[in-house]
Amino acid sequence: MTYEEALKKIESLLRFGSKPGLDRVQKLLSLLGNPQDKLKFIHVAGTNGKGSTCALVASVLKKSQYKTGLFISPFVTDFCERMQINGEMIGHEELSALVEKIFPLVEQMAANGEIITEFELITALAMEWFAQEQCDVVVLEVGLGGRLDATNVISTPLVSVITSISLDHTAILGDTLAKIAYEKCGIIKDNGVTVCYPGQNPEALAVIRSTAEERKNRLVIADTDSVEVLSMNISGTGLEYRGLLVSLPFIGEHQIKNAVTALAVIEELKKMGYHIADHSIEAGFSSASFPARMEVLSADPLIVLDGAHNPDGTAALAGAVKKYLGNKKIIAIAGMLADKDVSGAVGNFTGLFSRVFTLAPNSPRALDAKALAEKFQSIGANAEPTENADAALAKALSLLNADSALLICGSLYLAGDIRPRVLELLHTK
Incomplete structure (x- = not known):
């Protein structure tokens, strides 16, 4: 199967649109032997800031010598941007081979009236690739919402992350911040750790707090006081973080909050025994890239x-x-x-x-x-x-x-x- 044929197979599922629910993707992944169960995740949901936060965390883990998967959506220029390992997107031939392997299962399910959507297939492709490549950690960005998003097939992640919540996709997720926060908080699993973006809207924060408490999660609210802004210009932002001089290649006040959220995730990973040195944080931040964000x-x-x-x-x-x-x-x-x-x-x-x-x-x-x-x-x-x-x-x-x-x-x-x-x-x- 050529790369062009693989993309056509994936895009052929577009006409089925977005159908919330996890049953179909769980069935597809079970036919693959549940590759997601072989992986450890940092699961990131929110309205804005997901991509920047994911890029920063993944970059720091890569610099810490962990084999790091990154799943993002949508892509900017090349479809293969959606799944990366150590900053390198999946090769066209690798993607084609995966589609050739998995698409017959999609057709098998369709024959039984179980219609897989495009995003469900992409999620399954990524899980299979990350498992085949034996990633140490996967930074997993939610596609839409959280509770019924295809990425939510995973068990309790290392860290659940809730970035900035605002009104978006209201026809699907609800027309209030509380309703949207409820959907986003669907990624919070029992007995885990949740990191929350600083300065979250109080209406959304109330839902995050109650969900974390209900699911016995330790809630960490990222603190902007942990960083001092040294410089800000069109090229980036200079920060001091606990004595470290950190160069953030993203600009804007909101990116400082995304950076603080990422740093809070890193601190939680360190508490779990992940070896992340100061120089890895500095190198990870300075080399992080995220196209089309200022x-x-x-x-x-x-x-x-x-x-x-x-x-x-x-x-x-x-x-x-x-x-x-x-x-x-x-x-x-x-x-x-x-x-x-x-x-x-x-x-x-x-x-x-x-x-x-x-x-x-x-x-x-x-x-x-x-x-x-x-x-x-x-x-x-x-x-x-x-x-x-x-x-x-x-x-x-x-x-x-x-x-x-x-x-x-x-x-x-x-x-x-x-x-x-x-x-x-x-x-x-």
């Missing part, structure tokens, strides 16, 4: 890419833009999905952009470019719809100079499509 694609001209797609995410992004790019005229390329809180997300950009070029991301859920332009116009922005990424880039780059910056934002789907184009354009200059 990522500087170019310093001259200044081009920044960010995948924030809900109101909390765009609020953090807007704050970072004001802080680090306040002296620049901001030109934006924006694309969003129609099933997000577009008005809430766009509203955070009021007064921020001198020009906005909108387009529809490469997704069946994309919001039309004209409709998004109208959303920006409603907040007083000079917004113009464009046909595609190439057209938007051409228009935006023609306006870019030493006094301005280009911000590409609104969706990880947009980021995945446009990131390689920008890098190629810069490389050919």
